[in-house]
Amino acid sequence: MAQELHGTRPQNTALVIGGGVSGLLAARQLAQAGKKVTLVERESHLGGAVGAHQLAGLVLDSGAESFATRTTAVKDLLTELGLADRIVTPQPRGSWLYLPQGAFPSPSTGVLGIPGSFDDPAFKKILDRSGYRRAKLDMVLPRSAGTHAKTLGDLVRIRMGQQVLDRLVAPVVSGVHAVHPDQLEIATIAPGLLEGLKELGSLAAASARMRAASPAGTQIAGIEGGMNQLSEALVDELLRHRVRIVTGFDTIAVDRDPVTGAWTAIQRQPEYGEKSAMIHGELLVVATDAQTSIRLLGPHLPASSLPPITPGPEVALVSLVLDQPALDSAPRGTGLLVSEAVTTVRAKALTHATAKWDWVAEKAGEGRHLVRLSYGRGKEHDTSPLSELALHDDQLVTLALHDAGQLLGVPISKSQLVAADVVRWPSALPATAPGHRQRVAGFRSALEDLPGATAVGAWIAGTGLAAVTADTQAHIRSFAERKKPTASHKD
Template sequence: MTTSSGEKRRTPRRPRTALVVGGGVAGLTAARDLAAAGLRVTLVEASDHFGGAVGAHEVAGLVLDSGAESFATRSTAVPELLDELGLADRVVTPDPAGSWLYLPEGAIPAPRSGVLGIPADPSDPELRVPLGRAGAARARLDRVLPAAVGAGERTVGGLVRARMGQRVVDRLVSPFVSGVYSTHPDRLDVDAVAPGLRSRLRELGSLGAAAGALREATPAGSNVAGLDGGMNLLSERLVHDAERLGVKLVTRYDVIALDRDPRRPGWMVIQRQPTDGDKTAVARGELLVMATDGPTAVRLMGSHMQDAQNYTPRSGPRIALATLVLDCPALDPAPRGTGLLVSEDVRDVRAKALTHASAKWKWVAREAGEHRHVLRLSYGRATPRRAGPSPEVALEDKHLIALALGDASTLLGVPIAPEQLVGADVVRWHAALPRTDPGHSARVTGFRRALKEIPDAAAVGAWLSGTGLAAVVADTRKQVRALLEHHGYEVAAPPGGAGTGSQ
């Protein structure tokens, strides 16, 4: 290229290296896509393993998921990635029996709903059981209330309460929200978890119709799917593929500082002084992808963004998952479907949810063997009155396992003796799920707007995309593709458009 004076103008060199901070599924996916485009990539992870909340643990000789066990089928993002990784033939759907609710009156099959436990048809006769006559009548008012009622509510609880009443919040929405998001509906930003719900309310005139419309947008068939062998295979295959593409993967790299590299274009991170005598190492890359939790991302990028402190999200909830492997023929008929969500009004159970994994997934039943059952109970219920973690999360493993045995017996309606326990394990998560409290979506919007001023950096993860593998994978690929294209790389879009949406 020449100027009018005949002088040659140098075309800026495309970046050749990239740095990814964070080794969960978002970070691994970002590193893989960057390497596939031809960059030399370094990924640093603070813990001793990759995959984040998509991992594995061994219980009674069974390799089981320690975190996420499924993905939403509302988009093609995860299936396309699985196909690229050679895992498409392992995709399986759960047993169609469905889940139950555990209410103070006892266990009932969960009513059909739109989204977030919100009934799409408040006049459905099956709602009479969980809501009672008065509660069902109040829910039906949603159809005649002006569309403006509740439209200004920012939380899921506030919106549902205004449209359908407190009983729907307590008996239908709260168990779902607590089980899936580990928070209370009054602390859940409706725009962050159900974008478009309020706009559909204004358009259609009722919350039930809006929830039903969002549910209908989900592809036909099961709403979730998993992998034969567990979702942990996704993390394992991402690691292997990243290594095949030449990604340098570094564990136990706890980043304490992020800065511009003074000697070359791009970024550098410095790790906390290792405790085992190793020297502190510096990792570099011309392009940067932050794939950490929200508070860490904002803290590290704070000095490179304007008003970064305004975008800091709240730390995620503390959760404990107790997995039990039982020799219990009485559970062979799967008396409560694939599991239960527990109402906050229940006093005789401390778990917020139970998954009967060997009833939900055929592969788990196959691996467990005859009369063996795998249960996973979730602890860490949030309430409007308690800001900190629930006391159950603080229990020692042996005490939490004992509590889980009692809770499982109550929830499933089957006596379970301690001697029937073949093996157990407790997995604890902190900040694995983002805390999507009121204002979260506004903070995410502000952060991403400020991040646009840094052309050689991107940020990904559940705190930005929304909870769930479908949202995380789609948004990660979208952000990495935009970063690469901005710097002159021609990136072929994944078939079907994976990475084009956030949720």
């Protein structure tokens, strides 16, 4: 498999390391620009967190099940891939919060759990009297209060108080992003909140304006049949463009030939007796997680440009197919987000997929339901041997059955379990700590001085398919148009 090209430059070629959605998009962009592309992925499957598994005869998403519609990036991509007619929106049943005080419908007037109206009946039920009075101080505080906050937690605490943070914002943020709001940089997750606060003088008003831009039921969409079809369509298009796809090889290092300027990926295939290979390319795109990207590109960059390696939180998704007609009424809407203060449940979120997506309900059939529970709140919570992530798969399924019954308020027993699967995503979500955005910008800037190489991925673009799609396409388009690398560069 090794392709020896010492002393000559592999003309008009590109090497992409990483076969997640970002890598697939990068390979597609380069192939469309006329490059001969080789894509390398260490796993046996492509698509990363946008993948599929089969459960009780159903082909379902094993990771991402939807995409944000705040931009048209994903919709435009799906249109290009011929999937536009399969875009679907979820049932507008709304989601719930699970707190130590019980289960409550989520307020529908704001974003990230931040209320957009203090008159929202759902909001009033969640807070006690003192918490409600403290929250309303947001309306009279100076508009400067909180404008210098770095984290979402600090901003909410200053403007609306601890109770809003604990009972509303923290469950939403930890359920979606697997981190506490105190670890979430505002500039990364929602810069519009600070802009709105400065302009409108109220965090509630800023939250309401952001919500108005994407009303209930319009913030996300999916694909009939599952988001996994996006990955399949991208792979099909790469094959049509004659992209060479190599799976099962782990990239140990990358090196740049000082004579030709070409890049070489040194790889190994542990499943077959540590078989090694070298693959070459005039251009190099690293589309992996942060740790791998820095490990590969770090030796070629100034040490000062390398951001600290902060592993993203591990996440485990437990999918349960249940025969329980009592769930037909969707007792908790499309699902729940769980407060960290809850001690009777270990899951951080539950999605009632058959209540959320019509196509899933139709495939499952009457009285049969799919629920997905998410585990893993961040590294500081999950390193102990007692963590739910340390459980074996069968133990985690047993825990998920208990948690599902508690959260949905419906008796669920093992006898009702038709099928189950556990999918684990190490470092599935990018780090979002304060300063992350600035450090990533410095890393990207340093890469501009490294001829013929760049990096893409969720850890650079931000959380979510919409962010990854927009960033990867724009960045690779610009990268492919740059001047070809020259051998005169001083490494």
